[in-house]
Amino acid sequence: MMRALDAAREAAAxxxxxxxxxxxxxxxxxxxxxxxxxxxxDPTGHAEIRALRMAAEALGKxxxxxxxxxxxxxxxxxxxxxxxxxxxxxxxxxxxxxKGGAVEHGARVFEQAQCLHRPExxxxxxxxxxxxxxxxxxxxxx
Amino acid sequence: MMRALDAAREAAAxxxxxxxxxxxxxxxxxxxxxxxxxxxxDPTGHAEIRALRMAAEALGKxxxxxxxxxxxxxxxxxxxxxxxxxxxxxxxxxxxxxKGGAVEHGARVFEQAQCLHRPExxxxxxxxxxxxxxxxxxxxxx
Numbered sequence: 001m002m003r004a005l006d007a008a009r010e011a012a013a014x015x016x017x018x019x020x021x022x023x024x025x026x027x028x029x030x031x032x033x034x035x036x037x038x039x040x041x042d043p044t045g046h047a048e049i050r051a052l053r054m055a056a057e058a059l060g061k062x063x064x065x066x067x068x069x070x071x072x073x074x075x076x077x078x079x080x081x082x083x084x085x086x087x088x089x090x091x092x093x094x095x096x097x098x099k100g101g102a103v104e105h106g107a108r109v110f111e112q113a114q115c116l117h118r119p120e121x122x123x124x125x126x127x128x129x130x131x132x133x134x135x136x137x138x139x140x141x142x
Numbered sequence: 143m144m145r146a147l148d149a150a151r152e153a154a155a156x157x158x159x160x161x162x163x164x165x166x167x168x169x170x171x172x173x174x175x176x177x178x179x180x181x182x183x184d185p186t187g188h189a190e191i192r193a194l195r196m197a198a199e200a201l202g203k204x205x206x207x208x209x210x211x212x213x214x215x216x217x218x219x220x221x222x223x224x225x226x227x228x229x230x231x232x233x234x235x236x237x238x239x240x241k242g243g244a245v246e247h248g249a250r251v252f253e254q255a256q257c258l259h260r261p262e263x264x265x266x267x268x269x270x271x272x273x274x275x276x277x278x279x280x281x282x283x284x
Contacts, residue, residue, distance in 0.1 A: 044227065045204075060183060062180065078219070078227060082220045085218075102251075106257075109219045109244075
């Protein structure tokens with residue numbers, strides 16, 4: 001999660017909402033990504049989506065069975081759907097997101113009967129730091 | 143929708159689940175994409191995601207306000223989330239997808255109170271053809 005927080009700081013430095021994600025396979029980081037939606041413009045450029053794509057490329061397969069995803073913020077519906085498609089085994093996220101999260105809030109993607117793959121979900125590690133990064137970012141923009 | 147069906151046929155020819163998507167801006171097709179999850183492996187390579195990314199690049203902005211998305215199958219949670227992030231104005235889809243769709247089924251992404259942008263949604267145009275493409279594809283693989 002420290003690596004994911006580092007990626008979130010990189011996002012902030014680029015003027016992006018500070019969220020970072022890391023994919024781990026067999027104890028090794030195989031992908032690390034910052035939220036990047038602006039340059040080039042990409043409405044799907046959330047850290048999770050970018051990390052999953054990188055991990056699939058690194059492993060040469062789209063199904064990341066056995067891999068863990070660490071992300072600094074509760075995934076949205078788009079990212080939760082992608083996590084399920086990618087067959088991520090364990091999802092760790094730092095801060096909850098009542099406004100945009102779709103794991104424990106809103107669409108609750110993994111709780112749907114039609115969800116074909118549900119990762120194990122763990123939350124709260126690094127929460128204070130992840131939340132402070134987000135608060136600081138939005139405070140500066142006001 | 144004819145263009146989206148053409149893209150779906152291209153997907154089938156590549157051994158991919160036949161789904162196609164097209165983004166239209168001011169009456170002009172600015173992006174057209176087939177489902178492409180295998181080569182390179184990309185668990186996020188659904189037609190909608192690919193079309194939205196292309197459209198954002200074409201317009202030079204991540205918010206596709208005023209644009210329409212045509213897709214041959216009801217979007218999943220990942221794609222519905224992306225459609226909302228991209229601020230698509232109108233979503234047209236051909237076939238319903240009780241197993242994986244998240245517009246009128248399952249996560250019902252646009253119906254969530256937290257959903258910040260809801261497109262207008264129209265369905266059913268080209269439904270028979272889109273459904274037959276999918277049925278034919280899965281019949282051959284059995």
